[in-house]
Amino acid sequence: xxxxxxxxxxxxxxxxxxxxxxxxxxxxxxxxxxxxxxxxxxxxxxxxxxxxxxxxxxxxxxxxxxxxxxxxxxxxxxxxxxxxxxxxxxxxxxxxxxxxxxxxxxxxxxxxxxxxxxxxxxxxxxxxxxxxxxxxxxxxxxxxxxxxxxxxxxxxxxxxxxxxxxxxxxxxxxxxxxxxxxxxxxxxxxxxxxxxxxxxxx
Amino acid sequence: xxxxxxxxxxxxxxxxxxxxxxxxxxxxxxxxxxxxxxxxxxxxxxxxxxxxxxxxxxxxxxxxxxxxxxxxxxxxxxxxxxxxxxxxxxxxxxxxxxxxxxxxxxxxxxxxxxxxxxxxxxxxxxxxxxxxxxxxxxxxxxxxxxxxxxxxxxxxxxxxxxxxxxxxxxxxxxxxxxxxxxxxxxxxxxxxxxxxxxxxxx
Numbered sequence: 001x002x003x004x005x006x007x008x009x010x011x012x013x014x015x016x017x018x019x020x021x022x023x024x025x026x027x028x029x030x031x032x033x034x035x036x037x038x039x040x041x042x043x044x045x046x047x048x049x050x051x052x053x054x055x056x057x058x059x060x061x062x063x064x065x066x067x068x069x070x071x072x073x074x075x076x077x078x079x080x081x082x083x084x085x086x087x088x089x090x091x092x093x094x095x096x097x098x099x100x101x102x103x104x105x106x107x108x109x110x111x112x113x114x115x116x117x118x119x120x121x122x123x124x125x126x127x128x129x130x131x132x133x134x135x136x137x138x139x140x141x142x143x144x145x146x147x148x149x150x151x152x153x154x155x156x157x158x159x160x161x162x163x164x165x166x167x168x169x170x171x172x173x174x175x176x177x178x179x180x181x182x183x184x185x186x187x188x189x190x191x192x193x194x195x196x197x198x199x200x201x202x
Numbered sequence: 203x204x205x206x207x208x209x210x211x212x213x214x215x216x217x218x219x220x221x222x223x224x225x226x227x228x229x230x231x232x233x234x235x236x237x238x239x240x241x242x243x244x245x246x247x248x249x250x251x252x253x254x255x256x257x258x259x260x261x262x263x264x265x266x267x268x269x270x271x272x273x274x275x276x277x278x279x280x281x282x283x284x285x286x287x288x289x290x291x292x293x294x295x296x297x298x299x300x301x302x303x304x305x306x307x308x309x310x311x312x313x314x315x316x317x318x319x320x321x322x323x324x325x326x327x328x329x330x331x332x333x334x335x336x337x338x339x340x341x342x343x344x345x346x347x348x349x350x351x352x353x354x355x356x357x358x359x360x361x362x363x364x365x366x367x368x369x370x371x372x373x374x375x376x377x378x379x380x381x382x383x384x385x386x387x388x389x390x391x392x393x394x395x396x397x398x399x400x401x402x403x404x
Contacts, residue, residue: 008259011256014256023226030298034269036256051238053216054213054239069212096232
């Protein structure tokens with residue numbers, strides 16, 4: 001792809017910025033820019049406004065690490081939620097996924113990643129201290145560690161469990177098993193073994 | 203996908219608008235929104251600014267139909283370009299593609315689509331009248347019809363050629379043939395036949 005300027009500097013800059021949005025590459029950024037230009041009033045202007053508003057208002061919750069336009073976030077201040085149960089997630093996207101599932105009416109704690117010594121991510125880079133402080137302050141009876149079932153996720157889960165040593169809190173984790181709608185034939189041995197070990201009666 | 207609100211209304215609205223950008227769906231719009239929020243200063247604020255600037259400045263060239271921040275566009279007013287050759291394209295994206303190829307130093311005329319009676323697109327919906335007027339005004343010696351090699355594109359090309367009847371202009375079209383780097387085995391019969399008919403000597 002040449003770096004030849006094919007449009008005015010304003011349009012070029014828009015394409016360059018759009019190309020940095022995950023899900024869009026250089027080619028689709030051009031297509032997106034053209035679509036936005038064609039739908040100037042219906043899409044480009046509202047999107048510019050929504051982004052500017054988000055830049056101004058969106059903040060990170062000082063209690064749980066969620067993103068919202070208020071601090072503490074609307075989940076932390078929601079009186080209908082059971083604050084005694086806190087679900088620990090790696091990222092806000094995991095919080096959103098669990099909220100869409102809508103299975104728990106709990107509160108959250110967003111770690112902001114997983115421990116990864118190779119990438120230089122240590123405990124001080126994650127919201128682990130604030131989690132321990134939150135539990136130590138009392139009122140939390142169960143901590144559901146809902147990190148990804150990856151090596152880094154599990155390492156982080158073990159580290160957190162160690163840090164909570166001596167605090168009066170029940171620490172649980174998500175069940176392993178067959179995904180709903182999943183076919184056994186396509187599942188790995190680890191998942192199948194876990195599903196068998198954790199079998200339940202009809 | 204449930205319609206449950208997972209974040210504040212400002213973030214929800216941002217996700218909804220991002221989902222309308224071509225290349226992003228509901229799921230990737232959430233991922234994009236979260237990435238933008240995390241890169242607030244590096245990406246979200248500049249993108250909001252670039253969009254607002256584009257909303258304010260981008261306009262359609264009254265001569266050729268290109269999009270730019272000036273009218274007539276910078277291609278139409280470029281003194282280094284040969285105004286005697288005009289390349290007729292369906293869309294601005296085709297103009298950009300030809301500019302990236304950089305093979306011609308010509309000017310353009312953007313039709314804004316192709317004739318499509320089934321979709322209710324007639325000649326008055328495209329920039330055909332302005333093309334004929336432009337040629338009739340004189341100074342254009344060659345019109346390269348660079349529409350897509352689709353049925354609609356070819357129909358539109360024939361219609362334009364008819365409209366130019368009696369005007370002193372040479373009308374040409376893009377060559378059909380084997381794409382550079384293409385393998386014969388994967389090409390359709392129509393392209394292969396055209397490539398054979400238009401064979402050139404070494």
